[in-house]
Amino acid sequence: PPPQARSPLLPNPTQPYGREEDFLGWVGTRGDPTRGRWPRGRRPAPPQPIMPGMQELMEGLRAAWNSGDGQNVGRAFYLPARPDQLVAEVAAALKTGQNSEALATQVFGGGIPFAGVFEAHLNALGALGKGSWANAFGHVHDAFERFGALLKAATEPEDVEFFLPALKVLARDLTVAATKADAGVEGSKHLRKAEIALKNTFNAMMKDRSGARKPALLFVAAQLFQVYSRLNNIPFAKTLVKTLARPSTLEGVRQLKADTITYNYYCGRLFVFEDQFAEAERYLSYAFAKCHRGAVGNKRRILAYLVPVRILLGQMPTEQLLAKYQLPHFLGVCRGIRTGDLRLFESALADHQELFIRQGNFLILERTRRLCHRSLVKKVQRVAGYGPDNTRVRLGDLENAFRFLGA
Amino acid sequence: LCMEMCPAAEVQLRENHREIEAFERPFRGDEAAARNDYGVEPCPGLPVKKYQRSAADHKLNRPEEVRPPAVLHRTEDYLERYVLDSDLVPQDERFARPKVGKISADLLEDVYMFYWNRNRMVRKDFLLQNFTGGGRVSSLAMNVLERSARCLILFEHLLGDNADFRRMHLEQNEKQLNETLTACMAQYTGARAAHGNGVGDNSADYLRVLATTGLASPFEPELTAYYVAFHIRNRITVSYFLKELAPGLRKHPAVQEALRAFTAMHSEDWAQYFRILRTTPNLILRCLLSFADKLAFVRETAVESLNAARDVPIAAVAEWLLFEDEKRHCERLHGGVAQMARSPVKVVTTAPKAGAAKMTPLSTKAKMTTPSKSRLHIQTGRASPHFSGAGRDYASCGSPISIADPLMMHQSAASNSFEPVLVRKRARELRQMTRRENLVPAVPFIYGTGGGARTTSSNNKVFANNATLFDESNNNDDVTDGLFCSVIAYGDK
Numbered sequence: 001p002p003p004q005a006r007s008p009l010l011p012n013p014t015q016p017y018g019r020e021e022d023f024l025g026w027v028g029t030r031g032d033p034t035r036g037r038w039p040r041g042r043r044p045a046p047p048q049p050i051m052p053g054m055q056e057l058m059e060g061l062r063a064a065w066n067s068g069d070g071q072n073v074g075r076a077f078y079l080p081a082r083p084d085q086l087v088a089e090v091a092a093a094l095k096t097g098q099n100s101e102a103l104a105t106q107v108f109g110g111g112i113p114f115a116g117v118f119e120a121h122l123n124a125l126g127a128l129g130k131g132s133w134a135n136a137f138g139h140v141h142d143a144f145e146r147f148g149a150l151l152k153a154a155t156e157p158e159d160v161e162f163f164l165p166a167l168k169v170l171a172r173d174l175t176v177a178a179t180k181a182d183a184g185v186e187g188s189k190h191l192r193k194a195e196i197a198l199k200n201t202f203n204a205m206m207k208d209r210s211g212a213r214k215p216a217l218l219f220v221a222a223q224l225f226q227v228y229s230r231l232n233n234i235p236f237a238k239t240l241v242k243t244l245a246r247p248s249t250l251e252g253v254r255q256l257k258a259d260t261i262t263y264n265y266y267c268g269r270l271f272v273f274e275d276q277f278a279e280a281e282r283y284l285s286y287a288f289a290k291c292h293r294g295a296v297g298n299k300r301r302i303l304a305y306l307v308p309v310r311i312l313l314g315q316m317p318t319e320q321l322l323a324k325y326q327l328p329h330f331l332g333v334c335r336g337i338r339t340g341d342l343r344l345f346e347s348a349l350a351d352h353q354e355l356f357i358r359q360g361n362f363l364i365l366e367r368t369r370r371l372c373h374r375s376l377v378k379k380v381q382r383v384a385g386y387g388p389d390n391t392r393v394r395l396g397d398l399e400n401a402f403r404f405l406g407a
Numbered sequence: 408l409c410m411e412m413c414p415a416a417e418v419q420l421r422e423n424h425r426e427i428e429a430f431e432r433p434f435r436g437d438e439a440a441a442r443n444d445y446g447v448e449p450c451p452g453l454p455v456k457k458y459q460r461s462a463a464d465h466k467l468n469r470p471e472e473v474r475p476p477a478v479l480h481r482t483e484d485y486l487e488r489y490v491l492d493s494d495l496v497p498q499d500e501r502f503a504r505p506k507v508g509k510i511s512a513d514l515l516e517d518v519y520m521f522y523w524n525r526n527r528m529v530r531k532d533f534l535l536q537n538f539t540g541g542g543r544v545s546s547l548a549m550n551v552l553e554r555s556a557r558c559l560i561l562f563e564h565l566l567g568d569n570a571d572f573r574r575m576h577l578e579q580n581e582k583q584l585n586e587t588l589t590a591c592m593a594q595y596t597g598a599r600a601a602h603g604n605g606v607g608d609n610s611a612d613y614l615r616v617l618a619t620t621g622l623a624s625p626f627e628p629e630l631t632a633y634y635v636a637f638h639i640r641n642r643i644t645v646s647y648f649l650k651e652l653a654p655g656l657r658k659h660p661a662v663q664e665a666l667r668a669f670t671a672m673h674s675e676d677w678a679q680y681f682r683i684l685r686t687t688p689n690l691i692l693r694c695l696l697s698f699a700d701k702l703a704f705v706r707e708t709a710v711e712s713l714n715a716a717r718d719v720p721i722a723a724v725a726e727w728l729l730f731e732d733e734k735r736h737c738e739r740l741h742g743g744v745a746q747m748a749r750s751p752v753k754v755v756t757t758a759p760k761a762g763a764a765k766m767t768p769l770s771t772k773a774k775m776t777t778p779s780k781s782r783l784h785i786q787t788g789r790a791s792p793h794f795s796g797a798g799r800d801y802a803s804c805g806s807p808i809s810i811a812d813p814l815m816m817h818q819s820a821a822s823n824s825f826e827p828v829l830v831r832k833r834a835r836e837l838r839q840m841t842r843r844e845n846l847v848p849a850v851p852f853i854y855g856t857g858g859g860a861r862t863t864s865s866n867n868k869v870f871a872n873n874a875t876l877f878d879e880s881n882n883n884d885d886v887t888d889g890l891f892c893s894v895i896a897y898g899d900k
Contacts, residue, residue, distance in 0.1 A: 187541070232647045232650065232651075234643075235643060273643070275642075353657075354654055354657075357646070357649045357650055357657075358650055360646060360650075362646070362649070362670075363642065363646070363670065363673050363674070366670040366673070366674045367673075367674045369674065369676075370674070
C-alpha cells in the first residue's frame, strides 16, 4: 500500500506524480499499465491529495511550527492556481469581519514575526476569493518581503534550514501570482516587481558567508529563469548562470535533486537560445536522465528542447519516443530529415511554425535543413546509380531532385 | 494648437536669425510672395518646423507650437511631394548662390538634410502628443510613421555610396529608422490592444481589426517585414518579436519573405538570402536587405564557404554575390580574404565564357540563370556617381525593373516641362495648399507621389481627391510611397 501522508497538509509529498492516467507505458509495452510490474494486475489509484479547509490549514501549520518541521511549514503556503474550497473559506471568513492578523496570531501566539507572513498569505487568499489576481499578487509580494526580512534576521543555521522550504514555496507563489496578474494586461509590471524581489533574495543568499543559505540559490534561480522567460528576456539570466557555474558557489552544499534538475533544464534552454548546442545538450540530457520516471509532463518539456538540439548534433529521435511523449510536431521534421524528403520537411516546418516560434526552436530547426539536403544528396547518389567507383555526382541530377521536391 | 506647418513665432524668430533654409524661400519669379529682393524672407506657407531639442527654457510641448495629427499628415505630404524630388528640378533659382555656383538643389544631400530634419520634428510632435510608445493610437500617426520609415530606408540606400554620408549621418539615420519602426510597431500593437483583441489574444486577424475599427493600416504586414529585415542580424530581438506577432500577420507573404531572409542569414544560407534579395518585388525590402552591414556579413559567409572550392569563376561569384563589376569585386575579395586569414581564394580571373551557364555553382540551390552583365547594372535615371561604388547596389534580374527613372517618367507625364513658368505656377499652388482650407492644386503632380494620401479615416476626406493620378490601384503592399511612387513596373511576384 502506498505510504501514508506525513501531514494533513497538501500535497502529499510521497506521491506527487504517477497518476494512472498519465502513464503511457514502459517503452515497448504500448501503453498497457499492467505490464512490466509486479504483481500483475491493476493497482489501486493513488490517494487524492487532501485539500485542507482553513481550520485544517491553521492547525496543521501550528503543529508543524511547534514541531520544527520546516517542510510542512512551507507546504502551508501553497497558493492554489485555481480558487478552491480553501480560498472560498478564507474569503468568507475575511468578509465576515475576521481580521487576518487576528487569525495569524491565533495560529502562532502573539509576538512572532512569522505571523506577519501568514497574515499576508491569508490576505492573498482572500483577494483570490474575490477574483483579483493583481491584489493577490500585492499580498503575495508583501508576504515575500516580510519573509525576506525574517530570513535576514535569522542567524543560526538551524533556523535558516527551518525557513528554506518556505522560501521555495513563497518564491513559486510569487512567480505564479505575477504570471496570472499579468495575463491579460499589457505591460508586465507585476513580473518586473517579482523579478526585482527574487533578484534581491538571490543576492542576499549569495552574500551569506556561513553558507547556510546556499541551497536556496538553486530554486530561487529556477524561479528567476521562469520569470525571465515570461518577460521574454532570457538573456538576462546569463548572470545567474555565471554565478552558479563558478565551482566555489555550490561546493559542499546539499542540493535537492529536484532543484538540480530544474536548474539544469532552464540552463539548457538558455544555451539553446544562445546557440551553444554542445553545452545545451549536456544540461538537457542530464535533466532528462535524472528526471523522475513518472514526471511525464516535465520530461516532455525537457524533450521539446532536447530533441531539436540532438537532431542538430546528429542523433534522431525514434518515433516511439515522440509518440510516448506526445510530440507529434517533430514527426514530420524527423522523417523529412531521415529520408531526405525536402517537401515533407518544409511543409512540417510551415505547419508548426507557430509552435516552434513560441518555443524558440524555430532557428534550430531551420538549420537542420542542411541535414535534409545531405540525406537527399545521399539518396540521389544511391538511386541514380553512382557507385563506389563513380563518385562525382552530376549537378544536373541533384538539381532535378531538388526541383522535383519543390525547392 | 498650431495649424500651420510652422508656428508663426518660429518663422519670425528664424527670419531674424537668418535661419530660413533654401527650401523655404520664395521662388525667383514669384514677386508677389517675396518681400524683398534678397530672398531671405520665407515664402509664406513654405516653412516647416525645424527640429529642436527641448531645453530648460524652451519647452517643446507648448500647445501653440505643437501641431495636431492632421497638420502633421499634411506636413508629411508636403515634404514628400514638393521637397523630396527637388534635386531633380533643374533651374530652381532658390538655390542660386553666386559663390557656390549652384542653380538648383542638385545634391541629394541637401534634400536629405532638410527632409530629415523636418521629418524628425514631425515625429517628435507625435511623440509630444503621446502617439508613440504605449500611448495613443491613430491611423494618421501610423500612416506618417510608415512613410517616414520608407523614406529613411530609401535615403540610406541612395546615399550609401557617399563617403560623407557614411561618415556623418549613417548612424543617425539608422537610429531614427529604428525609432520609427519601433514606434510604428507600437502603434499596431496598441491598435490591437485597444480594440477588443487584448494582448493575450494572438489569434486575432488584422483584417478584422481593419474592418471593424478603421484603426489598422493596410501596410501593416509590409512594415512588419521591414522591422524584421532591419533587425535581421539580431536573432534575439526578432525571435521575441515573432513570438508576439499575431498569426494572421505572420502568415502574410511579405512577412514570410522577411522571415525566410532571417532564417537564411542565421543558418548561413547565403544563396537563399541573395535569391530573396534578387527576386523580391518589394523594392524597399531590397534596400533594407542590402544595407552595408547585412550584405557584408552574408558576403563574408559566402566567401568562407566558397573558399572550400578549388576554382571559383569570378563572373559567377560576382553574380551570386551581387557585385556590380568584377574588378572591384576582385579587389574586395582579395582584401577581404586577407583579413579573414584563411587560405586564399583561388579566383579564376578569366573572362566569362559564353557558355557560362554550364559553370557549376557551388550551392546546388542557386539557380543558374545566364549571367548577363547588362543586368548587373542598376537601371536608374540618376547619374552614375550615385551608384558607382561597390557594395551598395542590387541587381535587377529577371524583368528589368527600373526603380527610379524620373526622366523617363517626366517625359511621359502629362504636363511636363521644366520651364520657369511652371515653377511660378507651382509656387501659387503651394500657397494655395497651405491655406487653411487645404485646397489641393488642380495641376497634376509632376514629381512623384500621387499616392501620398491614404484615407483611412473620415477625417481625411479633404485628401480624398488627391490620391488619384499616379495612384497605386492594385497592390498596396508593394507601392513605395514618397519618393518613386509612380514608377513601378513589376515583374511577376
